[in-house]
Amino acid sequence: MSRKTWTAVDDYIVASLFEPDPVLDAVLAANRDHSLPAIDVSAAQGKLLSLLVRIGGARKVLEIGTLGGYSTIWMARGLPADGKIVTLELDPHHAKVARSNFERTDVSGKVDLRVGPALQSLAALSDENAGPFDLIFIDADKPNSPNYLDWAMRLSRSGTVIVCDNVIRDGDVVNEDGRDANVEGARAAFSFIGGDRRLDGTAIQTVGAKGYDGFAIAIVD
Numbered sequence: 001m002s003r004k005t006w007t008a009v010d011d012y013i014v015a016s017l018f019e020p021d022p023v024l025d026a027v028l029a030a031n032r033d034h035s036l037p038a039i040d041v042s043a044a045q046g047k048l049l050s051l052l053v054r055i056g057g058a059r060k061v062l063e064i065g066t067l068g069g070y071s072t073i074w075m076a077r078g079l080p081a082d083g084k085i086v087t088l089e090l091d092p093h094h095a096k097v098a099r100s101n102f103e104r105t106d107v108s109g110k111v112d113l114r115v116g117p118a119l120q121s122l123a124a125l126s127d128e129n130a131g132p133f134d135l136i137f138i139d140a141d142k143p144n145s146p147n148y149l150d151w152a153m154r155l156s157r158s159g160t161v162i163v164c165d166n167v168i169r170d171g172d173v174v175n176e177d178g179r180d181a182n183v184e185g186a187r188a189a190f191s192f193i194g195g196d197r198r199l200d201g202t203a204i205q206t207v208g209a210k211g212y213d214g215f216a217i218a219i220v221d
């Protein structure tokens with residue numbers, strides 16, 4: 001089984017289940033035009049995030065790692081009319097592209113994009129009593145994942161759903177001789193979720209247009 005098949009199946013999922021989506025097509029085209037790395041979630045994964053927002057009835061979402069806002073838009077679409085998503089991005093160029101992408105959508109009024117190191121933005125959100133968030137999506141610099149999980153706990157309530165992207169990394173998460181900082185970050189996320197008695201979690205391995213990776217999903221008790 002190859003990435004070619006995984007991509008064809010992702011295309012089949014999209015063609016079978018999703019409406020044509022010129023807005024998100026334009027977002028991905030803008031990301032390419034502005035040389036953003038193509039590390040957004042896939043369409044199938046974005047729809048999963050949107051469904052998780054709806055399934056949990058989330059009204060307040062926090063995202064760490066915006067890039068061009070592709071996953072932000074998927075999650076914002078799952079929010080009710082009065083819902084809000086705060087999304088945190090370090091890179092001003094990514095943030096600028098994301099901001100103009102939000103303007104292409106009908107959810108821009110729900111998005112609060114904050115530029116700067118996420119650890120600083122998280123401290124500011126805590127100072128503002130911006131929490132508790134109903135769903136938190138962690139998808140930024142992987143070595144900081146345990147720090148982001150720590151902040152996620154502080155900005156949570158009982159029932160908050162926490163999703164962590166890129167925790168499988170081609171299976172390298174079980175490859176002991178890998179010393180890649182991103183893989184170490186994935187392992188640290190597993191240790192955090194496994195070690196915190198307030199968290200009940202699992203991880204789902206995914207294949208598709210974005211290769212072989214996966215999400216960790218946990219709920220705060």
Ligand code: SAH
Binds near residue numbers: 064070072141
């Ligand atoms: N969630 C996006 C992809 C995010 S890629 C999507 O699926 O569409 C990871 C993003 O995290 C990049 O844009 C990167 O600039 C950002 N990032 C890296 N380090 C960061 C930090 N310390 N604080 C905030 N954002 C950071």
Ligand code: DHB
Binds near residue numbers: 039040041139165166
């Ligand atoms: C990388 C980051 C991501 O968030 C992702 O989904 C895929 C790859 C990376 O930094 O390599």
Ligand code: MG
Binds near residue numbers: 041139165166
């Ligand atoms: Mg990711």
